[in-house]
């Protein structure tokens with residue numbers, strides 16, 4: 395058995411399909427977000443990052459860094475073990491109170507990542523529900539798909555945000571059967587938003603439970619940063635709200651919030667919670683500081699929306715194929731994996747701008763794109779630089795501008811919504 399050859403072939407296959415992933419070697423500069431140092435060969439230079447999920451720059455906020463350093467100084471670096479074995483460090487107790495309050499729920503449970511929170515919670519909830527039927531949006535994140543699979547429960551996939559299809563599936567199931575609808579609020583690759591209220595109405599009508607992933611909305615939407623369910627006053631209509639501490643909150647970890655009984659059950663039954671070491675107290679303290687800040691300050695959210703709007707408008711005005719998005723996410727269509735990678739490379743090499751290419755299987759083939767995430771710190775001058783750089787790259791590489799036929803075709807493909815299993819994120 396040629397073990398080495400098997401792994402090499404697997405990687406060669408990705409090269410052949412032009413979707414081999416390369417991670418830039420970056421060093422973020424605290425206090426100068428979104429600037430970072432980029433190392434390549436023996437050279438190092440400063441670049442502007444336009445694809446960070448530290449959407450509000452909170453990873454560099456003074457309160458957050460202070461909380462992190464203070465907790466590390468007082469309590470050291472690691473958590474010291476699983477909570478089952480070593481108990482819970484106090485900052486994690488505080489964090490869970492903060493999260494339950496953020497979403498107006500009875501209780502919260504923190505995991506080591508958002509990925510683990512979805513995987514462990516969905517699988518455990520669906521296992522505990524007798525003969526559960528899971529209804530899952532076709533564009534759900536890989537971590538939710540993993541939880542659905544590992545639950546062993548029967549699943550039905552509904553077309554993205556398609557209420558009619560979801561209702562057909564609900565109506566055709568046994569009315570007495572346990573049902574769990576799993577979906578996201580903001581879908582991170584297209585930047586569209588689920589019809590949350592209508593899904594909650596269907597859940598009521600067919601007596602189903604609801605589980606929402608608010609990873610790309612927490613911190614950024616709602617008067618207190620509780621996500622789209624906060625903004626639209628819908629938190630009480632959803633049974634489980636899941637989120638991350640690693641994106642807009644700028645730290646690390648994931649969580650669920652819900653009823654005391656549900657949280658206690660997941661705490662007691664989920665292997666992905668029980669058998670792994672807890673978050674370090676410093677990270678928990680940093681996350682709490684970030685959540686507290688964003689519960690009262692509207693400054694970051696307002697500026698974030700403003701700069702995202704300006705970015706979309708400026709790119710569209712330059713004729714760049716900005717894909718329609720209801721949120722802070724700005725996808726720009728390339729429509730070919732090799733061109734997408736080349737565009738990303740040229741932005742970095744010639745313009746000192748870092749934007750990761752997004753290729754299959756993160757998005758459907760033919761809709762390869764650059765996914766741009768403006769922040770409050772991407773000021774008007776940086777937006778102007780970005781427009782100039784993208785225009786040069788589009789011209790040099792011959793990528794279609796908006797209105798061009800092949801770009802239209804790719805956009806139509808996207809509307810048809812080819813089923814896709816996501817492995818990105």
Ligand SMILES: *Cc1c(COP(=O)(O)O)cnc(C)c1O
Nearest residue numbers: 507508509535609638640647819
């Ligand atoms: C990033 C992401 C996750 C995972 O969160 P992490 O905290 O990064 O592990 C979950 N759901 C969605 C939709 C994501 O994009």
